[in-house]
Amino acid sequence: MLSYIVRRLLWLPFLLAIMIFITFWLGFYGPGSPEVVLLGQRYDPETAAVIKEQWGLNEPFALQYVKYVRNYVTLNFGESLTKYQGQPVARLLARRLPVTMELNAAAIALGVPLGIILGAIAATYHGRWQDRSIIFFTVLFRAVPSLVAGPVLLFVFAKQLKILPVGGWDGLFSASAILPVSILASGVVAGFARQTRANMLDVLSADYVRTARSKGLSEQMVMSRHVLQNALIPLVTILGLVLGSIVEGTLITETIFGIPGMGQLAFEAIGARDYPIIIAVTVLAAFIFALANLWADLFYGIIDPRIRQS
Amino acid sequence: MFSRKTVLLVLVIAMLAVIAAQCGAAPTPETITVVETVVVEKVVQGETITVVETVEKEVVVTKEVEKIVEVNNDPWAGKVTLNWNLGTEPPTLDPALASDTTSVDVSENIFVGLTRTDPNDGSVLPYLATDWSVSDDGLEWTFNLRNDIAWVKYDPLSGEFTQEVDADGNPRFVNANDVVYGAKRTINPETASDYAYVTYIIKNALELNSGEDADGNPTELTMDDLGVEAVDDWTVKFTLERPAAYFPSIAGLWVLKPQPQWAIEEWGSDKWTEAGLIVTNGPYGLAEWIHGGSMKLVKNPLFIEADQVQIEVIDAVMITESSTAFALYENNELDTAGVPLPEVDRVKADPVLSAEFVNGPVPCTYYYGFTWTKPPFDDVRVRRAFSAAIDRQSLIDNVTKGGQLPASTFAPPGIFGAPAPGTLGQGTDVELAKASLQDFLDEKGMTIDDFNSTYDIVLGHNTSEGHARIAAAIQQMWKDNLGVDVRVENQEWKVYLKTINNDTPVEDMFSIYRLGWCADYADENNWIHEVFNSQEGSNRLRRNCTDANCSDTTGPDKFDELTTAAAMATDPAERIKLYAEAEDMFAGEMAAYAPIYHYTTVRVDKPWLTRNKPVVGGEDFYRWKIDQAAKDAATGN
Secondary structure (H helix, E strand, O other), rough: HHHHHHHHHHHHHHHHHHHHHHHHHHHHHOOOOHHHHHHHHHOHHHHHHHHHHHHHHOOOOHHHHHHHHHHOOOOOOOOOOOOOOOHHHHHHHHHHHHHHHHHHHHHHHHHHHHHHHHHHHHHHHHHHHHHHHHHHHHHHHHHHOOOHHHHHHHHHHHHHOOOOOOOOOOOOOHHHHHHHHHHHHHHHHHHHHHHHHHHHHHHHHOOOOOOOOHOOOOOHHHHHHHHHHHHHHHHHHHHHHHHHHHHHHHHHHHHHHHOOOHHHHHHHHHHHOOHHHHHHHHHHHHHHHHHHHHHHHHHHHHHHHHHHHH | OOHHHHHHHHHHHHHHOOOEEEEEOOOOOOEEEEEEEEEEEEEEEEEEEEEEEEEEEEEOOOOEEEEEEEEOOOOOOOOHHHHHHHOOOOOOOOOOOOHHHHHHHHHHHHHHOOEOOOOOOOOOEEEEEEEEOOOOOOOOOEEEEEEOEEEEEEEEEOEEEEEEEEEOOOOOOOHHHHHHHHHHHHOOOHHOOOOOHHHHOOOOOHHHHOOOOOOOOOOOOHHOOOOOOEEEOEEEEEEEOOOOOHHHHHHOHHHHOOHHHHHHHHHOOOOOOOOOEEOOOOOOOEEEEOOEEEEEEOOOOOOHHHHHOOOOOOEEEOOOOOOHHHHHHHOOOOOEEEEOOHHHHHHHOHHHHHHHHHEEEEEEEOOOEOOOOOOOOHHHHEEEEEEEHHOOHHHHHHHOOOOOOOOOOOOOOEEEOOOOOOOOOOOOOOOHHHHHHHHHHHHOOHHHHHHHHHHOOEEEEOOHHHHHHHHHHHHHHHHHOOOOOEEEEEEOHHHHHOOOOOOOOOHHOOOEEEEEEEEOOHHHOOOOOHHHHHOOOOOOOOOOOOOOOOOOOOOOOOHHHHHHHHHHHHHHHHHHHHHHHHHHHHHHOOEEEEEEEEEEEEEOOOOOOOOOOOOOOOHHHOEEEOHHHHHHHHHHH
């Protein structure tokens, strides 16, 4: 088990280096570049060449890439090129990260239990109207991207009903957090409800459940001790995946609602072709994602003896 | 019994921000421990952080009283407040470093410049400088400063402004040395100011800022060689590279604003602009800056014109998404907002919103340039035909739809010296266009089909959906009005910029290229001269070239002489006249390029807000007014 963890952790730096490579490669060959953004209408090839030289952007791809990786090894995330010129990326991230973490933590804290409860209800009333309506809404939540859900909810709750603020950020425990947290949580709810329901239906048809029922255990006992517990195990793994989708959702949700988090920073940085910020955000997201996956794998082993033994 | 009360207390305190001191079982005095949770904001090294502190207090309770004291947690309540959207986190508040509109908007209101511009016509007004004079050779500009603008610092904890004092305890007023320090700091290459180039008219500024002399060798000059000096505490003198009558307009730009040397050196370039540290001298001070979230500016009561500054608090959010900002406006949470394009039709149809709708100028012009060394655009009749055949109003009504102003000359309204749009130059005139092209065809003995088979005319634009739609519409207008075939090509911006440079071989160059230009400072010199003078600047039109690839020019023509003379003339009326002549000649008689439209912003202003829209130099909140009673009535406060 320990060697498994060590092996996985050893892989992490390589994974991040690959992430840097892909992000960097896309930026290098994709349209737009920071010196063009910076110079705007004053662009002329000579000045652009001087700036590229200053920033080391005219060096060969491989060399620039190696420099990035080397800097990351020494935890030097560089400085913003265009958007927040000269400011250390680490400081920009440090300011924004807590907000994004709060937002995601709230979405998970709210979404996971709610999703499990709804999933359990759906499975319990399998095929009846409760099941159908829960499935309908979870499919809807899953299918509607935050890019659409955000403006729609804004329109209904902020503009028409005027019961929630339109945007801005007064902290997690304020009315301004309700809509963004709900949008992020809705995806989590949908994912967990569907998965819980599917798992429970699986387990319900398992032999040991039939045995438990035939032993004469009450339905409540069967459900809570045998069905739900077994059905919950696979959910741990999807938490990692869900985390990935909220990271993506954060980018859009934060931009729509004007929340000063990492997503908004990334959005601005992409517009300004501010590579150091884009790469730092991507790597950080990948790092969190990788850790979440590792955690899921480990936790899976801990709670399910069948996996630990094999 | 105790614990429940304590919990209740904490809840009441934490959630309602109310301090309550209370209770106990009636007559006998008893002591209870109250845990108070206090949320305080502290300034630690310039970062405002929120700390939750738990304080245990022994309280002796003798009788049951319920006393609720409102904590004044909103010191801004009841003040005349402007709710503003910055749109993004300002990258910097440092006047030396600001190069984007957000940063400039804030710095305009917290720092004074030597001069400022009239928001309506771009003319230069006194500010820190009471008056100025220029030497006979036009090179030395002497500014006399007022001596009563205080350097102040706002204390976020006490909510008060205090005047800065020097090492001897004397109050600091903005003086000539602050101006000199500011100019040198901006131009010093170590500061890395993106906008330093606008100061290059100052003697040695270009060489010092680039670090290279004219031959490309490392400069031997030091910052002391920069053409700026403090003659005495209240007089500053600039020496220029060449005469520039527009210099007072440049002198008022944020990059040349006085800067507080002591504060910058104490905290360093990246820290000194934080709330609690920043030293300012303008109508407002920085009260709060929650990075990425919001910013508050408060009126500086020590400012010279404090009695004229009506708005006391600028409460600014940083909402990037324009439709969200617009929704905030509709909810009365912003006093003014841009109208997102998809909303324009709804706003115009809405009885309330249409009354609040304003078409504000933006100092930018959209134009098509002709490549003069590429036939048939070496012939003025062809150029005139192509320019006059563009139905600008129809383009605006049907394609761009943003209420832009049809352009017939280059510089937009609000720039000093700019003619009123549509009065001079070349606007839409389809009959003239047809006649002009026919004249050309007749002389060459061509039919329109010969014309189309002889010339492969390519209109180039950088890749963008908007440019593509405009190009397609204009291509059709040329076809309909003139019968000419034009191909449209687009290139990615960086490639495009390289292509339209005048050292690109002429066969790779487009016949017609799209560009826009936006003001760096509010003077015609920045427009017709800097963009189009064939001897200075990029000369993308390839005018007066010795060969098709424009390896050299044959020298200035009458237009070039006009704009050069206008840059040197000291009498403002004379300059306006010269620029009018140059603008009229360039777009009209010479048909050198096709002006298309002046950009505008479509915005909405609440009826209780009276505002300006200066075209250059940032929003002037200190000149705006808010009818707070009307605002309160509408918002229900």
